[in-house]
Amino acid sequence: MLSRCLPLAVLAAVLLFATPSQAQQPAPRARVVMQVSDNDPAKWNLALNNAKNVQADLGAANVDIEIVAYGPGINMLKADSVVAGRVGDALGAGVAVVACENTMHAQKLAKDDMLPKVGYVGAGVVELMQKQQQGWAYIRP
């Protein structure tokens, strides 16, 4: 009687071995979080250059990029930042740029003190961890 079920067995096996865990996996979507934790405009420019190069190389539509500024790096996103123009350009190009609210609280910074249109996360370091554990690559310029 087993033979009656054989087609199903074959189907089950085919489905099974077609699961991503065993078969050739398609390349995951390109996704990268970039850490900005230095109070150093050279690093800020490097992060912005990196984001731009990644979009140029892969096509902006084909990659998710998020720049996370925290700790001493928070100054990158203050309203008077020396890279304000470039941050605006990155946001306009579809790069997510987020500030750490923990750091802002410690430095008594309100959203009004920050560049317009940046995003916010509760804890920059947790954001960097979680994105990695969700499969994003990590770059620390």
Add this chain to the structure above:
Amino acid sequence: MLSRCLPLAVLAAVLLFATPSQAQQPAPRARVVMQVSDNDPAKWNLALNNAKNVQADLGAANVDIEIVAYGPGINMLKADSVVAGRVGDALGAGVAVVACENTMHAQKLAKDDMLPKVGYVGAGVVELMQKQQQGWAYIRP
């Protein structure tokens, strides 16, 4: 006759699409290794701040944190470290803090030269690699 096996086919399909590889995966446990490889107390404090913020944000019971000191960063864990008190606090809060034995050997440091209760790994850089390949996030403050 296939119809007789249809319930099984449905069962198989349900099981199949419930496998973590295809279905919505549960979030992995939050785990992070932090690299300390600079001889710079500002970086040591940043790593310790990061660990503290991660525990505050996620709850200490919900995250595994390991700080790995190696190369020029080994000084963070010497008995006379300027952050000795904070390292003790981190250990007490459940953060693993480990020193690289390769670096200690190169610098002629024995365990007696190091802070009490820190852990040891053979090669700090290998520890950082292996943890990542086991699914831990990586932060380089």
Add this chain to the structure above:
Amino acid sequence: MLSRCLPLAVLAAVLLFATPSQAQQPAPRARVVMQVSDNDPAKWNLALNNAKNVQADLGAANVDIEIVAYGPGINMLKADSVVAGRVGDALGAGVAVVACENTMHAQKLAKDDMLPKVGYVGAGVVELMQKQQQGWAYIRP
């Protein structure tokens, strides 16, 4: 009639729970990309030390190592690099060492300006992203 198919159901379940996604997975091959993006010979030496220590600890045959130099780090791989000898040693030991062509273009560097035998990638930062998303660990010395 279900009972006729029970052996198949057992088989399906066994196959299912034997998939890598659920069963104990074998440790992945040790693979690491190292980022060199600072114009700082101390960092270059640290990256080279790290590569050497990883090979010593795991066995050179058991690990894939790639050092990616880009941005201000590109100087590590110029023909007149102060670590030219050590880069040659690393290449001879099976470490891949690659230069970012985007950076070379921006700095008007040709392959003739670079150390012999180094490899090339279009965009260093994309290389670092893609390797991570393919399961390689990431180290930023």
